[in-house]
Amino acid sequence: MEVIPKKGAVKRFGNVGTRRMRKQSSYDNIAGYLFISPMLILTTTLVIIPILLSGVISFSDWNFVSGIEGFHFVGIDNYTRLMQDESFHRSLINNLIMIAVVPVAMFLALVLAALINKATYFKTFFKVIYFMPFISSFVAIALLWRVLYHPNNGPINGFLRSVGVENPPLWLADPKFALISVMIIMVWTSLGFNMVIYLAGLQNISRDLYEAADVDGASPLRQFFRITLPLLSPTSFFLLITGIVGSFKVFDLIMVLTNGGPAGSTSVIVFYLYEVAFINLESGYASAMGIILLILILLVTLIQWVGQKKWVNY
Amino acid sequence: MRSIKLSRVIVTLCMGFAGILFIMPFLWMLSASFKPELDVMKYPIQWIPTKWNMVENYRQVWAGAVPFTLYYWNSTKVTLMSTALSLIISAMAAYGFSKVIFKGRDTLFLLVLATFMIPTQAILVPQFIMYRWLGLFDSHIGLVLLASSGVLGTFLLRQFFLGIHDEIIESARIDAAGHWTIFSRIAMPLVQPALATYMILRFIWTWNDYQNPLIFLRSDSLFTLQLGIRKFADFSGEFYSLMMAGAVSAILPLLIIFMIGQKQVIEGVAMGSVKG
Numbered sequence: 101m102e103v104i105p106k107k108g109a110v111k112r113f114g115n116v117g118t119r120r121m122r123k124q125s126s127y128d129n130i131a132g133y134l135f136i137s138p139m140l141i142l143t144t145t146l147v148i149i150p151i152l153l154s155g156v157i158s159f160s161d162w163n164f165v166s167g168i169e170g171f172h173f174v175g176i177d178n179y180t181r182l183m184q185d186e187s188f189h190r191s192l193i194n195n196l197i198m199i200a201v202v203p204v205a206m207f208l209a210l211v212l213a214a215l216i217n218k219a220t221y222f223k224t225f226f227k228v229i230y231f232m233p234f235i236s237s238f239v240a241i242a243l244l245w246r247v248l249y250h251p252n253n254g255p256i257n258g259f260l261r262s263v264g265v266e267n268p269p270l271w272l273a274d275p276k277f278a279l280i281s282v283m284i285i286m287v288w289t290s291l292g293f294n295m296v297i298y299l300a301g302l303q304n305i306s307r308d309l310y311e312a313a314d315v316d317g318a319s320p321l322r323q324f325f326r327i328t329l330p331l332l333s334p335t336s337f338f339l340l341i342t343g344i345v346g347s348f349k350v351f352d353l354i355m356v357l358t359n360g361g362p363a364g365s366t367s368v369i370v371f372y373l374y375e376v377a378f379i380n381l382e383s384g385y386a387s388a389m390g391i392i393l394l395i396l397i398l399l400v401t402l403i404q405w406v407g408q409k410k411w412v413n414y
Numbered sequence: 415m416r417s418i419k420l421s422r423v424i425v426t427l428c429m430g431f432a433g434i435l436f437i438m439p440f441l442w443m444l445s446a447s448f449k450p451e452l453d454v455m456k457y458p459i460q461w462i463p464t465k466w467n468m469v470e471n472y473r474q475v476w477a478g479a480v481p482f483t484l485y486y487w488n489s490t491k492v493t494l495m496s497t498a499l500s501l502i503i504s505a506m507a508a509y510g511f512s513k514v515i516f517k518g519r520d521t522l523f524l525l526v527l528a529t530f531m532i533p534t535q536a537i538l539v540p541q542f543i544m545y546r547w548l549g550l551f552d553s554h555i556g557l558v559l560l561a562s563s564g565v566l567g568t569f570l571l572r573q574f575f576l577g578i579h580d581e582i583i584e585s586a587r588i589d590a591a592g593h594w595t596i597f598s599r600i601a602m603p604l605v606q607p608a609l610a611t612y613m614i615l616r617f618i619w620t621w622n623d624y625q626n627p628l629i630f631l632r633s634d635s636l637f638t639l640q641l642g643i644r645k646f647a648d649f650s651g652e653f654y655s656l657m658m659a660g661a662v663s664a665i666l667p668l669l670i671i672f673m674i675g676q677k678q679v680i681e682g683v684a685m686g687s688v689k690g
Contacts, residue, residue: 128516131592132519139504143526147563148529153537153544154539164539229433229437232437232669235618235669235679237665240643240662240664243660247657258455296680373538378538390539394536397533
């Protein structure tokens with residue numbers, strides 16, 4: 101859930117020396133370290149050391165049950181094995197397909213945000229409504245949709261039959277439809293987040309631009325495509341990146357909804373990683389997968405750095 | 415002017431209709447939790463139950479075979495502790511990174527910020543092993559520490575601390591106030607809205623967390639609500655009315671908190687990204 105962002109954060113600091121001429125006192129030094137130390141200790145032990153360990157373990161065939169004696173280095177065996185592992189390939193492909201959720205949710209969210217911003221009353225009410233799935237627990241949501249999608253008696257298929265669909269899809273029970281079914285829920289849950297970010301972006305666009313366009317006689321639709329959309333491009337880009345990164349981390353939903361099934365049709369990297377690590381107990385292999393996941397996410401983030409200079413209007 | 419208003423009413427009505435469609439799953443869930451089991455899957459859907467079984471459903475969930483009350487209590491405990499600890503740790507670090515000048519500050523901040531990118535799943539195995547060594551495995555304290563270790567709060571609060579004018583701090587320094595006094599007496603009260611925002615967000619995320627309890631808890635008596643409700647669903651199998659009553663119970667406290675603090679939540683989420 102923690103998809104909140106850091107855009108522009110890196111640009112921000114770097115103004116230390118210029119700010120004041122006075123020499124740093126040792127009091128400030130000590131105080132500074134004391135203030136950050138609880139967070140630093142926690143982050144170091146629970147995040148930084150584990151990621152380093154993860155890198156080391158990924159080159160071993162270790163099974164943590166066997167204790168330290170069972171630790172053997174196997175070089176890049178785990179990584180070559182990943183290249184040939186069909187389950188991993190399928191999970192990776194499912195992850196790539198899932199990325200389609202991002203533009204769909206973004207498009208719907210943009211339409212909603214534009215309407216709520218300009219053309220409706222009760223803004224707050226709509227914001228709350230569309231934000232509800234985003235704050236609800238994935239376990240409860242997964243249980244709910246499991247019933248809604250019920251192939252025989254579920255309300256969705258009940259509705260489809262009543263409007264004349266003879267053989268509605270079996271949704272989660274059908275390997276061909278299971279992933280789509282999961283993706284529908286993902287669109288539903290991420291819509292509110294996207295919409296709120298778009299609303300914030302819309303509020304940053306100066307009214308003068310629209311007034312000038314009105315004077316020039318541009319239609320609202322033309323204004324939307326010529327002013328709103330280009331000026332929202334940083335927001336869109338941000339949502340695209342966080343959305344893609346987020347889609348790689350979806351775990352709870354898959355775990356409760358389908359357990360990766362049927363027939364592996366909804367398995368994703370993090371789910372397969374969980375299986376390998378905590379059911380098959382192959383710590384080394386799972387760590388290698390974790391490192392690949394990290395690299396994938398780093399790549400997407402790198403594209404952000406390069407891409408935002410190229411085609412984002414500020 | 416009048417025609418503009420009319421179109422606005424029409425759009426509002428259409429959006430209202432879309433909104434109802436959008437939250438229909440929740441309405442269905444609520445309605446199903448009030449019905450006797452036999453009526454849950456009836457089609458056409460009875461949105462307002464013809465036969466009510468609400469008291470019995472919720473009694474079964476809360477006082478039935480699965481210790482739901484215990485799970486609820488565990489979740490409340492873990493969530494409150496995580497929120498409090500995370501708030502203190504993040505606020506302190508945010509103050510240090512924005513209002514105290516010390517050697518290596520920017521390098522450290524960059525390092526901490528970089529941990530944002532690490533997916534939690536990539537470090538599950540070493541975390542799990544370390545937890546077993548440290549004796550934190552299968553304990554609520556372990557979960558609390560995990561929830562408090564995110565750097566997000568530090569980043570979010572730092573943005574707000576940066577907004578406090580340095581003059582205020584300078585003048586307090588001249589009056590011989592130490593950093594701790596400035597932090598607790600001046601800075602913290604000034605960023606109260608930000609603290610509220612982060613508090614609510616942290617509460618929601620910890621309450622909803624499924625992955626960490628799943629991996630770091632083993633004993634049934636320590637289960638949080640998210641694990642409990644999953645277990646409950648496996649246990650009550652095809653009793654959908656009960657499952658929905660459980661799901662409603664799990665979501666309800668969040669909805670109440672969200673309704674109260676919706677402004678803070680929505681602005682907090684938007685702030686973290688757009689202001690940057």
